């Protein structure tokens with residue numbers, strides 16, 4: 357794992373967006389498309405604000421989430437909503453979006469269809485992950501009902517319910533995240549840094565982010 361510390365969050369968001377754009381350009385120079393998975397939650401919005409205007413061939417970029425909360429796009433909790441508002445806009449509006457949500461009561465109702473749409477995108481070219489202070493990443497939570505499947509199974513997508521998640525989730529599995537050609541994790545604040553350092557001493561069952569730390573580049577700023 358590589359750890360990059362930035363002087364402040366604003367600089368981190370700009371520099372990380374530039375780095376992701378550079379990696380996407382690199383992939384597009386040798387492949388007909390790039391598959392790019394991004395997190396939801398509260399952290400990545402400013403990265404998306406910087407990245408959406410990057411000068412690259414967005415029509416050949418296939419964007420998806422690392423995980424989704426099983427709520428409609430009208431919900432403030434929807435990661436898709438965040439993506440549409442802040443990444444899939446400006447030049448990036450040309451990107452192809454590969455959804456992890458469909459209108460149905462539970463993620464299990466649509467799991468097979470969503471997995472089928474995801475499969476041609478694998479292995480992912482580039483993944484950006486977030487992390488919660490409880491050491492979950494994507495929606496692979498400690499104590500989740502399908503934790504073993506998400507960490508150790510071969511399924512590409514897993515439906516999850518967890519004490520730390522207010523709604524059902526759907527998440528890329530650790531197998532998919534680990535196969536990505538390039539993987540970045542972005543975190544802000546002293547609490548998350550301490551959690552990340554602790555995770556490095558724990559098992560993935562205790563701290564799911566530990567499953568993807570080897571080979572990842574972690575980007576951190578205090579605030």
Ligand SMILES: O=C1O[C@H](COP(=O)(O)O)[C@@H](O)[C@H](O)[C@H]1O
Nearest residue numbers: 395396397398399486487488494
């Ligand atoms: O619920 C989620 O949490 C993580 C971390 O979110 P943050 O708000 O602490 O940045 C996020 O990476 C994931 O995509 C999201 O669904």
